[in-house]
Amino acid sequence: EVQLVESGGGLVQPGRSLRLSCAASGFTFDDYAMHWVRQAPGKGLEWVSGISWNSGSIGYADSVKGRFTISRDNAKNSLYLQMNSLRAEDTALYYCAKDKGSMVSDAFDIWGQGTMVTVSS
C-alpha cells in the first residue's frame, strides 16, 4: 500500500524550532519529488516547499524562505522539514505529498494525513 505518514508536530513557542518527518512506503521513494503543503485551521492549502528526487532542486514559499529547510534521506525513504524561528502564522496542519514526477511539479498524487503544528506561547 502506498503510504505517507507524517510525524513531529506539536505545540511550540514562538521563535523555537521543530522538525517534521514523513515516512514513505509502497513506492520507490527516490524516483519522485516530494513536497510539504500546509493548511491553517479553516483556511486553504498553501504550498510550503518541494524537493526533487536527488535533492538537486529545492524551492520554498516566500513565507518560509530562510526559516524552513526541506531535506530527504532516500536510504531511509524519509522527507523532513526543519522549521526554525516559528511564528504564530505557521500554525497549521502540515501535509507531506508525493509528486507524480522526479522534479518539482504541480501534480501531487499521494498525500499523508498531516501533522499539526501549533505555535503559541
Next chain:
Amino acid sequence: SSELTQDPAVSVALGQTVRITCQGDSLRSYYASWYQQKPGQAPVLVIYGKNNRPSGIPDRFSGSSSGNTASLTITGAQAEDEADYYCNSRDSSGNHRVVFGGGTKLTVL
C-alpha cells in the same frame, strides 16, 4: 511570486454540469492540477496535466485551459462531489516553486 484566483463558492443542482475556474499568469505557461478535499480529509488529486485523471477518478471530472484560465468541469454532479476544490500550478517566477489557488467550496443542491 504568482497567484491563482478561484471563486470562493459555487453551487450546482444534482446531475447538472458545473465549471470551477482558476485564473493566474502562471497558467499561460503551465497546466493546472486540481484537488478535491472533503472535511477532515487530505486532498485528492482529480486532474493533472492537459486533462489527465488519476486512476479511480470518475470520468465526469475533466480539465481544460485557455489563456490565463484553467477550468475543472464536473459533468453530472453527484452529491459526493460536494467538497472544496483547489487548483495549483508551477510558479512562473521559477525557482522550483508551486502555488495554490484559494479554493472553491462546491455545494450540490
